[in-house]
Amino acid sequence: DSQLNHNYTFNNFIEGESNRLARAAGRAIAKRPGGTSFNPLFIYGGVGLGKTHLVHAIGLEVKELHPEKTVLYVSTEKFTQQFIEAVKNNNQNDFIHFYQMIDVLIMDDIQFLSGKTKTQEVFFHIFNHLHQRGNQIILTSDKSPAEIQDMEDRLISRFKWGLSADLQNPDYNTRLSILKQKLENDGIEFPDEVMDYIAQNIDTNVRELExxxxxxxxxxxxxxxxxxxxxxxxxxxxxxxxxxxEISIDYIQKTVCEYFKVKIEDIQSKTRKRDVVQARQLAMFFAKQYTKASLASIGTQIGKRDHATVLHACKTVKNLQETDKAFRGYIEDISRKIAD
Ligand code: ADP
Ligand code: MG
Structure with a gap:
């Protein structure tokens, strides 16, 4: 069983500027799995932009065009669990052999391998084996290869061997087409002005649109x-x-502190320790971004500072965001956690 979801096809995956490259690469792969230079195909982008849908569509089309090929869709979490289970039962070799037999391996949300050294190692061997034999590997991630943290360099470099294609936020026309298709599927009609209003106003991702x-x-x-x-x-x-x-300053502080593993009491205190200062500045920056609170009120709630300190914090964060890649990664991670 390939674990493919038959509802996620190319047919109902609306094409737009935001997904053109990834979609075209996927189609090319479905025609000639392992036979293009897109190996691995690495699809990345934020939540709800269609990564999972697209890789299922590729897998389904491979099955249709090449019924003899074995295709497997697996989430990285499931892969990790299976590996842990295999270690426990002392049958790691079966696990590895199983994966090395697959013609088209689709692994979703590969960023979940972050920090999992052992699973990274076993995946590295499976990857090499499959790639050497010209089997197709398709990966998705919420970040580009360069931005994934706590991942072995040799894996990151392999992620870049083939093609990396990102999925972006859909533009107005794509959003409108997606809406029309969903309604048609459900057999419901909306007035044009309503469709236009939704497509204008919900500009984040497809999941929110739905x-x-x-x-x-x-x-x-x-x-x-x-x-x-x-x-x-x-x-x-x-x-x-x-x-x-739902987004309060308290919640923001808590999220930032959890992320950097510092104590809320610390960012509330006067300490100038580097990691605490960074967490404090980020909490201020997010409070400005996600709440309607004034600079003064943010300052009062985060460590009893004045509005100038908050302003300075926001500027510092923006600067770092532009110049420091790792820092940009932190901001994206925390944003995602806050918005979740
Ligand atoms: P991701 O894996 O990137 O978080 P999903 O693939 O789960 O996103 O997509 C979220 C929802 O949006 C799914 O229901 C999917 O079918 C839908 N979707 C995403 N992109 C498109 C598209 N281009 N056309 C039609 N539906 C889409
Ligand atoms: Mg997904």
Whole structure:
């Protein structure tokens, strides 16, 4: 069993500027798995942008065009669990052999190998074996190879051997096409102005686009009402409000502290220790970004500082964000955790 989801096909994967390269590479691979220079194919991008959908589509098309080939989709978490289990039962060799037999191996969310030295090592051997035999490897990640932390250099360098293609936020037209397709599938019609409104306002990712459609449909059904622009606008603004309301300065401090493994008491204190200063500045930066609090109020809540200190913190973070790659990685990680 290839573990492929038959709902995720090329047919219902809307093409747009934001996914053109990754999609085209995927199609080329499906025609000639292992026979292109795209080995591995490394697809990366933020949550909800279609990585999982796209790799299933590739796998399904391989099965269709080359029924004799074995295809396997596996999440990196599952791969890791299986490996741990194999070590426990002392049958690592079976585990390795199983993976080395696969013609097209699709591993989703490879960033989860971060920090897992043993699993990285076993994956390294499987990768080499498959690649040497011209078998196809397809990987996804929420970051580009260069940005993944705590991953062996020899793996990072292999991730770059083939093609890295990113998925970006879909543009307006792509969003509109995605909406139209989802509604058509569900057999529901929305007025054009409503579609336009959703596509204009939900510009983050496809998962949120789908989520907002579902909320609007639920609202209309619950209240036995037509789908109007008014109902849509009110539903979406409620969604945005709840998303905002949940993010408090406390929550931001907690998230930043957990990430850097420093204590909240420390960032509340006067200490100038480097890692604490960094965490404190980031907490201030995120508080400015995610809440409506003033600089003065952020300062009061984070370590009893004045507004100038908060302003300085925001500038420092922005500077580092532009000049320091690792730092940019921290910001993206924490953003994701806060927004989750
Ligand atoms: P990721 O793995 O990047 O987090 P997913 O593949 O899970 O994202 O996609 C999230 C949702 O958005 C899925 O329901 C998927 O079908 C849908 N989706 C993403 N991109 C597209 C697209 N280009 N066309 C149609 N649906 C899409
Ligand atoms: Mg995914």
């Amino acid at each position: 989520g907002s459609l579902n909320s609007i449909i639920a609202q209309a059904t619950l209240n036995k009402r037509e789908i109007t622009l008014d109902l849509t606008a009110r539903t979406l603004s409620k969604l945005v409000q709840t998303a905002r309301k």
